Amino acid sequence: MENSLAKWISFFRAGNKGEDQKTHRQEKHHHRIGHKHGEGSAIDFYAYASKIRHWNPTFKVIFSLITLLLVILLNNPLVSLVVIISMAYLTVIKGGLPLGAYISVLMIPITFIILGTIAIGIDFSSLPMGQFNLFIGFGYVFTSADKLQEMAFLMLKVFGAISAMIMMTLSTPSSEIIGVLRKAHVPKLIIELMNLIYRYIFILLDVFNNMRNSADSRQGYGDFKTSCYTFGSVASNMLVVSLKKANAYYTAMEARGYEGDLIFLEEEKKMAVSHLIIGAAFIIFLILLRIMTPWEG
Amino acid sequence: MREPILKFSNLYYRYGNGNPALDGISVDIYQGEKIAVIGSNGSGKSTFFLNANGVLKADHGEISYQGTIINKKNVRELRKNIGIVFQDADNQIIASTVMAEVGFGPMNLKLPKAEVIQRVDEALTYMNILDFKDRPPHYLSGGEKKRVTIADVIAMKSEVIIFDEPTAALDPLNAQMLEEVLGKLGAEGKTMLISTHDVDFAYRWAERAMVFNQGKIIADGTPLEIFQNREILEQANLKRPVMLDVYEMLIEKEMVENTNAYPTTPQALRDLLVNTALSAGKA
Amino acid sequence: MREPILKFSNLYYRYGNGNPALDGISVDIYQGEKIAVIGSNGSGKSTFFLNANGVLKADHGEISYQGTIINKKNVRELRKNIGIVFQDADNQIIASTVMAEVGFGPMNLKLPKAEVIQRVDEALTYMNILDFKDRPPHYLSGGEKKRVTIADVIAMKSEVIIFDEPTAALDPLNAQMLEEVLGKLGAEGKTMLISTHDVDFAYRWAERAMVFNQGKIIADGTPLEIFQNREILEQANLKRPVMLDVYEMLIEKEMVENTNAYPTTPQALRDLLVNTALSAGKA
Amino acid sequence: MNKSMNIREKRFVAIAAAIALVFGLTPVANAMHIMEGYLPAGFCIAWGAICIPFLIAGYMSIRKTLKENPKTITLLAMAGAYVFVLSSLKIPSVTGSCSHMTGTGLGAILFGPTAVSILGIIVLIFQAILLAHGGLTTLGANTFSMAIAGPFVTYGIFVLCKKIKVNKHLGVFLAAAIGDLFTYCVTAFQLAMAYPSESGGVGVSVVKFLLVFAPTQLPLAIIEGILTVVIIIGLETYASSELAELGYLAGGVK
Secondary structure, eight states, rough: HHHHHHHHHHHHHHHHHHHHHOOOOOGGGSOOGGGGOOSGGGHHHHHHHOOOTTTTHHHHHHHHHHHHHHHHHOHHHHHHHHHHHHHHIIIIIIIOHHHHHHHHHHTTHHHHHHHHHHHHHHHEESSSOSSSEESSSEEEEEOOOHHHHHHHHHHHHHHHHHHHHHHTTTTTHHHHHHHHHHTOOOOOHHHHHHHHHHHHHHHHHHHHOOOOOOHHHTTTTTHHHHHHHHHHHHHHHHHHHHHHHHHHHHHHHHHHHOOSOOOOOOOOOOOHHHHHHHHHHHHHHHHHHHHHOOOOO | OOOEEEEEEEEEOOTTTTTEEEEEEEEOOOTTTTEEEOTTTTHHHHEEEHTTTTSSOOOOEEEEEEEEEOOOHHHHHHHHHHHEEEOOOOGGGOOOSHHHEEEEEEETTTTTHHHHHHHHHHHHHTTTOOTTTTTOGSSSOOHHHHHHHHHHHHHHOSSEEEEEEEETTTTHHHHHHHHHHHHHHHHHHHTTEEOOOHHHHHHHSSEEEEETTTEEEEEEHHHHHHHHHHHHHHHHHHOHHHHHHHHHHHHHSSSSSOSSSSSSSSHHHHHHHHHHHHOOOOO | OOOOSSSEEEEEEEOOTTTTEEEEEEEOTTTOOEEEOOOOTSHHHHHHHHHHHSOOOSEEEEEEETEOOTTTTTHHHHHHHHHHHHHOOOHOSSSSSHHHHHHHHHHTTTTTTTHHHHHHHHHHOOOOHHHHHHHTTSSOHHHHHHHHHHHHHHTOOOOOOEEEEEETTTHHHHHHHHHHHHHHHHHTTTTEEEOOSSSHHHHOSSEEEEETTTTEEEEEHHHHHHHTTTHHHHHHHHHOOOOHHHHHHHHHSSBBBBOSOOOSSSSHHHHHHHHHHHOOOOO | HHHHHHHHHHHHHHHHHHHHHHHHHHTTTHHHHHOOOOOOOOHHHHHHHHHHHHHHHHHHHHHHHHHOOOOHHHHHHHHHHHHHHHHHOOOOOOSSOBBBBOOOOHHHHHHHHHHHHHHHHHHHHHIIIIIOOOOOHHHHIIEEEEEHHHHHHHHHHHHHHHTTTTOHHHHHHHHHHHHHHHHHHHHHHHHHSSSOTTTTTTHHHHHHHHHHHHHHHHHHHHHHHHHHHHHHHHHHHHTTTGGGGHHHHHHHOO
């Protein structure tokens, strides 16, 4: 997971090089994503490549949040299913993200989901209970059809919620999400920190990648003990480097007239009326769906 | 007499550890000059630049910009009119899109938003990177980032532009881009100071050179004067530009006439040879 | 026939976005060669180096070290015998004292402690930085850090040493130190690959040059052959070395005899002029 | 010279701590971030509300630091980015599975727990946005377990060990490892509250969640402790000066 984000940076850059000389841009980035590194850390990369990136970010954020809340509040498997399908449509068909990449992002939390759902679905007792039980020495593990159904519905709900959230993150660069937060009157200090942190994350990933290569080229990950020592050394050195960089950045900011107010130029992207109408219709449809189906998740 | 655009009088600066980084710097800089600032690492060049821009405040001495002495109140004038392109673009770019980055300086000048946008567009067009507007800097290549940092300063419309070792680590294509931009800025009458370790570049580009050594300016003159002064070169550990060596050698061997032409590029030497090559042999 | 120390056959490597960083690299490297690796940023040089050292694993193709094909099991041999001095010393150094840093590689080779200490001392002495032994590397100057990173590799006793743009951002004194070290290592028969944008340096130092372009090696030969090939220079956006230009110009103007001497430094040109300057004039 | 170093040292430690804290918050990452959609609405709101006093305290403390020392802004941000990056790195593990450090321990030890809450919640947001770890509706619950509870426990144990004069590195190990475990316990409790067992209520449910996550979390806590010690040892060697930068941050925390 770790390096993949850093690697994506170099991938993207490597892609740029060619463009540099040949001046055809953008299209190149829509290459089929190799599964080699198609992990969640590539989300930032996908967001910039998305074909719905130009949609108004406020709309995307609010639409995704409302959908997310409805999935949880309505707690209805049909609603979840509709959300899963429509979010996949938006992200994959409209956004142009390769299906394999989309699924790999969806699967990031799979460990948690499996373990968490098992813990919910089974129960312990000293007596044999439920429809299905298993004796494990000191007591029984049991579950029931109801429980199993609850597990399945919960999984649907979780995937619905996740797909609503990643529809936003796979189509909206973080800088634009931060811009939406700023409009929502999140305290200025937090916004400033978020802007800087977002930028610095990529700086430090580069630093980390270089240090890791340097350590690796000297056999620094040969065995577990060596790896621990290397990891610790790289981490503490990365901290030292980041402190130096923090100073350098402040100097560079002052040199351009920074006086304590960190305001970045943002470009307004027009809100399309059609998006508003379709979005509202979708939300109403979800609510109606809940009213018309008796299920509780 | 022409008034200097920037005047430094007797500047002293020392960092916390007690070693003086600037040890009495007095120098006048005039509108439109193209100055190479030479000297080993740690000789005080960067400290000098940061003082010139008002980020560092000298312990003693004063700076005047266009005749006005700079004090705490008008230090903004320095930051506004003297722009620095830092050596490492990754330590300069702070915003997460190219547009926000280039707009950062103008925003700090509290310009109206429409003007900021116009200046950003102009600067990006100037550097030929208008297409990158919405890109985050982390997906740009080294040369592209360099262009963004130059656009940063162009958007400030600074009168004086300082480049801190701009050529280090640039590949040939980007080095060429840089020289083109320098030529364009020079043609617009911008005053430029460039620190560099590349003596061939300094010899070729600059009209004036200053040599820093241990916090002092030990030489200030035309590149030719400086690179002909063996003592200075030795003191500052500088090599001589190849073209200077070659030319002097040809004169010494009487293969070209000594017209004080001092070509700085192979192309100029070629022109010279075509025009003035001696036809007289020697024994 | 002499066996190559390192043999690359048909190496392919691509990053996740589908653009190949190495697009079929086949090349043999022989013991004791001094190779300049040239090409713009992003042309695949660094990816090639990381593959050569075993940090990256090519998608297709194979690497042999001294006749043995490298696979997962013996990739240690590559890491041990091929050392890389990375471009940015700050991002290479990972330990918190110079001693621990230089000892990092030997420790990982699981050498006995006494030998590690001996190697560290030797490497530091070699680089003339024994005094820095207990200092934290991050308080050293840029040139000193560069020396530490070279000591890193010397302590590994690697047979092949790769330098990734070692000259970038070095001041003249440190650049001179670097050339001296390169000379010393060359005299010991080490195989060296150096990536550089400095064509004058490549022309002066290398016995062989490889030009990378978009993941391919588009030229491989003596520096002279390569820098005389206009087509290659254009394709890779390279300038010609000044000394080559000057020499050819002098020949063209018949000011020196065409002995194919090709001096690479002003000093060599001077010697040439003393020995062979033509005394014949021309019309 | 020496004095300035001491100040620098302190600052560095503070920064590192801050950073560490931040990343501390983040790291339980893969296995222990409660995922989007897992908590019913009531729990989302409740856990968010519980975080608010801590976040306000952290916010005030950061604001005060910045007022006294505007330069701290880049340091704080670097600290945040550092925590994010550290927590997103795959750490060495015997099994070869993909584990991440929480960093809770390091952050709290270096920086004190208050201001870390703010950096922590920012890091958690970025983990959700950039890595799809955790989520927006579960942000409150995750912030409480990773940015508040874990760091406070770590910090408490660290201070306690110092008071009773336990070997310093052992103290660091215990603080980081137990802080990590505590985060995991809190998460299990949060899940159990939302999904009580039919047979035994919340109590049995807590046991279930603890058991299910134990195989991944127990070794992780120990590795986390070891790594934190290694990092601290590395920093101590530098501490003579760069760490002084952290003094700014420390000023805000104390």
